[in-house]
Amino acid sequence: MASRHKLDFVDAELQAIKQNNLYRELRYGKAQGSHITINGKKLINLCSNDYLGIPTTRIQVSQLQSSSRLVSGNDESYKKLEKILAKHKSQQNSLIYPTGYMANLGSISAIARKGDLILSDELNHTSIIESCKLSDARVLVYKHNDIKDLQTKLKQKGKNKFVITEGIFSMDGDMSKLKQITEISQKTDAITIVDDAHGDFVIGKDGKGTPNYFNVGKKIDMYISSLSKGLGSFGGYVAAKNNVIDLCINRSKSFIYTSALPSFLVEYSLKRFNSNREKQKLKLEKNTKKLTKGLKEIGFKINSKSQIIPIIIGNEKSAMDFGKFLFENGVFAQPIRYPTVPKNQARLRISVTAWLKDKDIEKSLEIFKKAYLKFC
Ligand SMILES: Cc1ncc(COP(=O)(O)O)c(C=O)c1O
Structure with a gap:
């Protein structure tokens, strides 16, 4: 009898992925x-x-301050870029995370808690879906860009209510109905969170993103974005009121318990932000x-x-x-x-x-x- 290895099930799982034409390979x-x-x-x-x-920007690679930002990883360059990004989004403050994925995980789970209600568009990115799970809030998924469905689901109870949507949807390229969403959010006192990873720097005046394009920039309570797409650099960030950013610093696990993004990448973003x-x-x-x-x-x-x-x-x-x-x-x-x-x-x-x-x-x-x- 052929001996069985304790990891044989992995081959079976890979085989099933292949049979469904869902196998992925690195190139x-x-x-x-x-x-x-x-x-x-x-x-x-x-x-x-x-x-x-x-065009590719030249920067000097500085010594890595290999540590969390709350320990010794908080290079001076962060202060400059966070100030610029806050202004870019007309918000009081901003906070840089190592990636956009981590910005979603950390910030949404920091602000939404047990007893709260999150309304999330059905086509939202995996990082939003995972952050909702981490939050312990009750999550209701509304039909993609369906304002009626959102309205109905917002009637459910919740201590704090959040509506989370992407700006430009990453796999469909369509835009969120932000005018209607912000109107409903205002009426129901819901907090509006927009992940604009694909609209940031790309649309709106001066590349301020999808909410600016729809002229509702001031109605967004929390912006989440990536520096790795439109700007062609690396990292993620959240822009919001001072108290929200303070809460993120104090509660985001993907901010506290990980090493800071290397400062040369922060400098890289700064240069690219200030380019033509x-x-x-x-x-x-x-x-x-x-x-x-x-x-x-x-x-x-x-x-x-x-x-x-x-x-x-x-x-x-x-x-x-x-x-x-x-x-x-x-x-x-x-x-x-x-x-x-x-x-x-x-x-x-x-x-x-x-x-x-x-x-x-x-x-x-x-x-x-x-x-x-x-x-x-
Ligand atoms: C909507 C959305 N949010 C967040 C992310 C994650 O951004 P990052 O690549 O900076 O981790 C992506 C990446 O594909 C995305 O499409």
Whole structure:
């Protein structure tokens, strides 16, 4: 009888993932401007979140202050960037976390507690879903961007009530109905939290984000965002009133019990924040319009108006075949599958960046046309 190893169940679990076409593999790549090289193959990069494509910034790598910020990791540069980010969001203060994921985990679980009620959009990012679980509050998920459903669910009891939504939804590229959401929140005294990881620096006046775009910036109680997307740097942050930030410093486990983001990355964000972001933002808008128009002309059904353009394929296997075809023909656009998106809603998530030149977009469209004829 073949002997059994105590970790054999891992193989069985991996096998099940593979059978469902949900297996994920790491690929190594080197990005350079509009392209990425993977296994020696140079591809047009249509899946980078470095939306603004700010030219690479030179910084000096300083000594790492390897410690939590509450111990000795709190480099002077943090003070400068947090002041700038608070002003950027018209809030009293801000707090930087090592990643956007940790900003969500730490801040939402710091402010929402047992006895509270959280209303969370059904398409919210995993980091929001996990932070809600950590909070011990009662969580009700409302239908995506469905104001009636939100209104109904807000009638349930809760000591404090929170409404949490993304600004631009990460896998669909559509925008949250922030005008209506902030109106309802105001009427019901609910606290409005917006994770604007994909709208920050990209839309609104001076890249102030989705709430600014809808002219409701002042009605948001807590902003959460990433420095790793529009700004093309690294880290996450929360911007809110002084007392909220103080509570986060005192309660966020993902802030207290982890090492500080290295200060050279804080300096990197500072430099990129002070670069000519407006020029990059206009370039991104132009590229988004050109690629969206081209895809629609080919026949793809595109509902997104933002730089995130999903092409919904449905079946997981077909989405993988579609992605493979694009890869073989010179375009890198990663298929997105369950559990990142619901089952049978697999898609190619295209993200536009300001890095792309007209000729890159035209070449991509030629390849998408071939893919359309083959798969659609
Ligand atoms: C909506 C949203 N929030 C938070 C995050 C996490 O940000 P970070 O990559 O900085 O951890 C992401 C990342 O994909 C996201 O899409």
